Structures are given as C-alpha cells and as structure tokens.
Amino acid sequence: xxxxxxxxxxxxxxxxxxxxxxxxxxxxxxxxxxxxxxxxxxxxxxxxxxxxxxxxxxxxxxxxxxxxxxxxxxxxxxxxxxxxxxxxxxxxxxxxxxxxxxxxxxxxxxxxxxxxxxxxxxxxxxxxxxxxxxxxxxxxxxxxxxxxxxxxxxxxxxxxxxxxxxxxxxxxxxxxxxxxxxxxxxxxxxxxxxxxxxxxxxxxxxxxxxxxxxxxxxxxxxxxxxxxxxxxxxxxxxxxxxxxxxxxxxxxxxxxxxxxxxxxxxxxxxxxxxxxxxxxxxxxxxxxxxxxxxxxxxxxxxxxxxxxxxxxxxxxxxxxxxxxxxxxxxxxxxxxxxxxxxxxxxxxxxxxxxxxxxxxxxxxxxxxxxxxxxxxxxxxxxxxxxxxxxxxxxxxxxxxxxxxxxxxxxxxxxxxxxxxxxxxxxxxxxxxxxxxxxxxxxxxxxxxxx
Ligand SMILES: Cc1ncc(COP(=O)(O)O)c(C=O)c1O
Numbered sequence: 001x002x003x004x005x006x007x008x009x010x011x012x013x014x015x016x017x018x019x020x021x022x023x024x025x026x027x028x029x030x031x032x033x034x035x036x037x038x039x040x041x042x043x044x045x046x047x048x049x050x051x052x053x054x055x056x057x058x059x060x061x062x063x064x065x066x067x068x069x070x071x072x073x074x075x076x077x078x079x080x081x082x083x084x085x086x087x088x089x090x091x092x093x094x095x096x097x098x099x100x101x102x103x104x105x106x107x108x109x110x111x112x113x114x115x116x117x118x119x120x121x122x123x124x125x126x127x128x129x130x131x132x133x134x135x136x137x138x139x140x141x142x143x144x145x146x147x148x149x150x151x152x153x154x155x156x157x158x159x160x161x162x163x164x165x166x167x168x169x170x171x172x173x174x175x176x177x178x179x180x181x182x183x184x185x186x187x188x189x190x191x192x193x194x195x196x197x198x199x200x201x202x203x204x205x206x207x208x209x210x211x212x213x214x215x216x217x218x219x220x221x222x223x224x225x226x227x228x229x230x231x232x233x234x235x236x237x238x239x240x241x242x243x244x245x246x247x248x249x250x251x252x253x254x255x256x257x258x259x260x261x262x263x264x265x266x267x268x269x270x271x272x273x274x275x276x277x278x279x280x281x282x283x284x285x286x287x288x289x290x291x292x293x294x295x296x297x298x299x300x301x302x303x304x305x306x307x308x309x310x311x312x313x314x315x316x317x318x319x320x321x322x323x324x325x326x327x328x329x330x331x332x333x334x335x336x337x338x339x340x341x342x343x344x345x346x347x348x349x350x351x352x353x354x355x356x357x358x359x360x361x362x363x364x365x366x367x368x369x370x371x372x373x374x375x376x377x378x379x380x381x382x383x384x385x386x387x388x389x390x391x392x393x394x395x396x397x398x399x400x401x402x403x404x405x406x407x408x409x410x411x412x413x414x415x416x417x418x419x420x421x422x423x424x425x426x427x428x429x430x431x432x433x434x435x436x437x438x439x440x441x442x443x444x445x446x447x448x449x450x
Contacts, residue, residue, distance in 0.1 A: 022049030025419055025426055027398070035393065038430050039400035039417045043214065043247045043363065046274035047324055048419040054279050054320040061316035070309045077315030084322040085275070085284060088256045091265030093286040097302065098310040098318075102246035102272035103139025105283035106208065109270040110147060111304050113206040113240045116291050119298030127205040130242075131195050134176075135169040135405050136209060137216045138244050138270075147208055150216045151408035165199050167191040169213060170222040173356045173367060174375065174406065181223050189222075189229035196237045206240040206268070207233075211258025212360055214247035217405045218413030219358055219365030227262040240267040240291070246283070247363070250274040251325060251420050254335030254361030261360065267291055274420075280317035281308075330420040334362045337422050344431040345416070351435070353384070353442045362420060366438075368412040370445070377410040384445055385412035391444070392437035397430060 009016075017029040025048050027035045040046055047054065061077055068075050082096040097112070099105050110130050117127040132138065134149035145154040146161040149169075168176035170188040177187050196204050207230065213220035234241040241264075248258030249271035255261055257269070268291060272283030295302060308314070325331065338361035345357045345364055355369035368385060370378045378384040385401035392399050405411040418430060 024048040024050065025422060034396060036397045036426070036430060036433070037418065038392075038397045038434075039415055040274075040419050041278055042273070042400055043252060043415070043417045044273040044278040046250060046252065046330070046420045047277045047321060048421055049278075051277075051279075051324060053324050054277065054317060057316045057320035058279060058313060061312050065312050067311055067313075069307070070311070071305070075310070075312045075315065077312040077319065078310040079315070081315040081318035081322075084319045085286065088250070088322065088326075089269065089286050090257055090260055092289040093265065093269055094289065095287040095292045097285040097287065098314055099272070099283040099285065099306060100281045100308045100314070101139075101283045102244075102270070103141045103144045104306060105246060105270035105272050105285055106138040106147075106242075106244055107141060107143040108304060109242045109244075109268045109285045110143065110206060110208065112268055112285060112287060112291065112302060113242060115303060116240065116294050117205055119294045126202050129164055129199060129203050130205060131165045131167065131192065131199070131207045131239075133169045133209055134166050135171060135216045135220075136213055136244075138208060138210075138246075150404075152404035155408070165195050165204075167195050169217070169220065170226055171217060171220060171405075172223070173358075186223055186225045186229055189226045189233070192230055192233045193236070196233065196239060201237040201239065204237065204239050206242050208242040208244055210244045210246075211248050211261070212253055212363060214363070214415070215400070215402050217365070218367060218402060218415050219360070219363045219417075221358055221360050224262065227259060227264040231264045231266075234267075242266060242268045242270065245269050245271045246273055250322070251331035251334045252361060252363050252417065254331065254338045256331055258360075275321065276314060276317035277321045279321065280313045282314040282318055284318075325420070328421060333422075334420040337418075337420075337424060337427055338362045338364075340424050341416065341418075341427050341431070344427065345434075347431075348435060348438060351438050351442050353378075353388075353445055354438065359415075362417055362422065364416045365413055366416070368414070377406045378412060378445060380404075380409050382445060382448075384441075385414050387444055388412075388414060388438060388441040391441040392434060395433045395437050397433040397437065399434070 020030050021028045085096050086094045117125040130147040132147040137150040138144045138148040142161045147164045243266040269286040276282035348354045355367040389401045400415040403412045
C-alpha cells in the first residue's frame, strides 16, 4: 500500500527514503541504512538526535501543562526558557518574544521595528521600510520574502507582496562591484548608507541581514569590517539593526551568536532552529532594552500574536536545549571542531568542481563551479548541487544543497554543518565521505552532456 498517498509532499517527482529513527549524529531509514546527518537537518539538530535530557523535559511538560493561551496565562516553562536565552544573547538583548519558527521570527522582528517607531513618533510615522540584501534568506512567508533576497524562492510570489529596498551582499568570491578585499573598503557595507539616503532615512525602519549567509550562498562570511560598519550606519540614521540569527544562532559558528564574532549588538535579533534543536518548533525575537523601553512607556502592547506564542512545550524544549548546550560546552566544541573541519575541507579545493570552501565554526560551505579559473557555474539544467547531494547520500552522508546565487538561476553550493557535539573522528569520517562523493559528482558533471 502507498502509505504517503494523502501527503502533499515537497516534491511529487522525487522518491525520498523513509526516516524511521535517529540517534546522535545518525538517521536510519526503513531498511536499516545509516546516514550521517552532516547538516543537522537544516542547521537545526544542533544536539544531535534523541537527547534524553531534552525529550524527558518535553514529556514531563506534556504531562503537566501542554498548553495555556498566552493572552490569558503566564507559564513557568517559557519564563525559564527566556532566562536561559537571555543568559547567552549579546549585550542587552534581554527580552524574548517566542514564536514557532524562523519566518515567524523575522516577520515578528520587522513588525516590532515598525511599531517601535509608532510608539516613539506616533501613528503618522513614515518609518516603515526594511532594507534587506540580495542573496539573503529570511523565510518563506509573503512578508519575509518581501525583505528577503533569495531570488529562486521569491520569484513566483513577488507580484503578491510590497517589495522593500535591497543592497548587494558581501560575496567576495564574486564581488558584485568587481572589487577586491581589502582595497574595496567594504563597499558592500557602505552601500547601506547610499540605500538609506536614496530611500530617505525618514522612511527606513530597519536593516535586516544574516551575520553569516546561510541557505542562499552557503556559509558566506563577511569581512571583519562589515558588521561594525553596518552598525555605525544604522546608528547615524536612526535605523534599527535586525540580525537574522535563525541559522547562525546558538553556537553554530563557534560563538553563541554570529554577531558575537564582531562584537556588534543589534537592536533586535531573530532566531529559531537550534533554539530548541529540532525537538519542538520554536523561534524567538530578542529585543534590546532600548526597544523594550519604548513599548513599556508607550502603549505597552505589541499589536501582534500567534496562538503558539510562548507555549509551554517550546519553553521546556528551549530551556532543556540551552542547559544541555551549556553543560556540555557545545559552543566551544563547535569552535574547536569547526577549526578541524575547516582545515580538513581545505583539501577539497583540489577537486575540479570545487570553487571555494568557506565558513565559520560548524557552518561550512562549498561553492561548485564548472571551471575554476573563470569561476563559471554549471548551467541550472545540470543540477550540480543535486548531483553532489545524491553522490553523498549514496555514501551515507546528508548535506544541505542550495543554488541560484550567481544570477538568480545558476550557481550551486552546499553546506556541511553537523551537530555541535560532533567528535573529531566523526569530522574525519564526514570529510572522507564528502571527498568521495564530490569526486564522483565531479566525474559525472564534467563528462555528462547537459
Ligand atoms: C536565516 C534564516 N532566516 C529565516 C529562515 C526561515 O525559517 P523557517 O524555515 O523556520 O520559517 C531560515 C530558514 O532556513 C533561515 O535560514
């Protein structure tokens, strides 16, 4: 019997294996085959699978209080989770608005920025635009796509939303300005000032960006001057800075948050994924004292909400996840293993289709090219990142593919991002399989006709 016949799947054309069980770094299919979860799902399962401390805390919460509507009840689980989150967030980002995922987190952050100006300047404030970046992803809802810049994911829907201004991203391997670092003087960051001036600062509420670009360009790390420059420009024009830490948050890059690498404190931060490590759908918006003070002294009410805001299960899962991370020193392990992984991945550049290897901590990316000197991508029809992924999965390693970052159509990359408690032996195993998979994909892609 076809057991999946009532599902509307991600793809009607692709036959996926059936996952039946997962433990630690590994996922097992129904035939008992073991796969290394080399990308933690989509940079979610940062503790690995089946951690008893977390599943027990969630079970206990389910038995005592599974739900209490946030407009009528407080609950202890979410209050404890907020304390755990605030103990690791940068600077004075001490307040957590809980949601159920990344798109809800970025949209809530943007709505919070808009209402901040209403509270401050009155309902007639013109500050409503959110400057984003091309080649950045902030979610798949209509709102988050309007300020996001992942062209392949937004193309079908762009007639349906009101667009927001965009600047180019720090894509040094293919600099959008044709410049070289450091003589470029981080023009990609300085462009924000131009965009604010052209738009009119009185219309701009916020700027949003991923500290390290994730799903669109594959672990793209900015030059060191980038984030401090962006912070200065936002301050100069009274624009709120929103960091989208949905992928980078909670230790992924070897520090608690991506912005911690540059000692920048945003006004608002969005997070999800690793916050409850895939055990319960969870996300959050973290607000600074400056933002909260304006709400507190103003109407006192964020005109926004979802049924699952601050539900007790998210609370139990988040608190247990963060306690586990702290107890086991996972941010530090991500930094250490990230260095080992980064070094080992350098050897991949010998493979003909590997253009660049990049990343930070346990968030590493590989850009695939058809030819190294010209850096030309494969044409989309070759489905290069899909071929690499298939060759890795055949060998028992799951990676995170993406594409379209060169011109909105062509361009292939993938990420390697194992759970934060990965060991150096496991890192070695991952890189060995990856090498085999990439070599096999290289042979296929460079010989097969389009
Ligand atoms: C940086 C970033 N922001 C937002 C999102 C959206 O998160 P979700 O898929 O949980 O809605 C993602 C998802 O990959 C992401 O990587």
